[in-house]
Amino acid sequence: MxxxxxxxxxxxxxxxxxxxxxxxxxxxxxxxxxxxxxxxxxxxxxxxxxxxxxxxxxxxxxxxxxxxxxxxxxxxxxxxxxxxxxxxxxxxxxxxxxxxxxxxxxxxxxxxxxxxxxxxxxxQEPATITRWAGANVEWERNTVSIENTTVELTKNEMFILKLLVQHKNKIVTRDELMNALWEDHRFVSDNTLTVNVNRLRKKLETLGLDHLIETKVGQGYIALEEER
Incomplete structure (x- = not known):
């Protein structure tokens, strides 16, 4: 309950x-x-x-x-x-x-x-720590850290990052992200996803990782494993 x-x-x-x-x-x-x-x-x-x-x-x-x-x-x-x-x-x-x-x-x-x-x-997922672009992404704690610097993400921000990192170096479409986040996104403004991604980037900026979340215009987003 x-x-x-x-x-x-x-x-x-x-x-x-x-x-x-x-x-x-x-x-x-x-x-x-x-x-x-x-x-x-x-x-x-x-x-x-x-x-x-x-x-x-x-x-x-x-x-x-x-x-x-x-x-x-x-x-x-x-x-x-x-x-x-x-x-x-x-x-x-x-x-x-x-x-x-x-x-x-x-x-x-x-x-x-x-x-x-x-x-x-x-x-309910088992606690895991994933290495991405030199950072430790700890899914259960909603944190991303490099050395002694840690940022805490909201559930939506971490969910977006998880989907992108799981498909790193590949484009995840906006529809795929919105379906995963909100299931029936008929009631969700397209701008809601944009704001959430921008908020994620802002937090990753503290770790110098914001540039690794790229927008692919007309397609979606991609998490790069390394700078290109």
Whole structure:
């Protein structure tokens, strides 16, 4: 049974989310104090967070940054604002998915199920460390390190890197990546993948590896074993 933290100040919407998600045997918790979202998150340690952008006191981007300082828990953003920048910022701050309000509950539940299934299946894999371009990629810990420098990736970022490294020096198409990440990507903006890859590159830049993830225009992405 998975625990979901819903950070939503609309009491009516929260009750509907709690009711619908509970029907799928998820344990759903809300926020009691919107000035202490991070503290409540730490106390609960949920398996997934559904996070509204427009909140009292601080917005969802603020709380996402706070959570990402210590956790790679999957985060699905909600937004009632019809602006592409919300989705882009959600991904840049570490979100794993984005749902525009008003939404069909079945769409949100499908996204929740796909995210948790992917994370659960991923966590059941045996712990492995792969060498790639002089770095140690530790799948179970979501880290990439060279000597004494280590960067921590979100689940989506590590999943993308894993697919690319498993097919190193070969192109992995955008459709292949989106199908693997989100299963039914009819509900996923193509830009979501781009933002996730850019975020991955930004983190790899710390290790001097960002140039080894190349974009193949009109095709997809490729992880090079060595600089070409």
């Amino acid at each position: 998975f625990t979901i933290l819903v950070v939503e100040d609309d009491a009516s919407l929260f009750r509907k989310l709690q009711e619908r998600l509970s029907q799928w045997s998820y344990t759903v918790h809300g926020i009691t104090n919107f000035e202490r979202v991070y503290e409540e998150f730490k106390a609960l340690q949920p398996d997934l967070v559904i996070l509204d952008i427009q909140l009292p006191k601080y917005d969802g981007f603020h709380w996402c940054r706070m959570i990402r300082t210590h956790s790679t828990v999957p985060i699905i953003f909600l937004s009632s604002r019809d602006h592409p920048s919300d989705m882009i910022m959600s991904m840049q701050f570490g979100g794993d998915d984005f749902v525009q309000k008003p939404f069909h509950f079945d769409v949100l539940i499908a996204k929740v199920q796909a995210t948790l299934r992917r994370i659960h299946d991923y966590s």
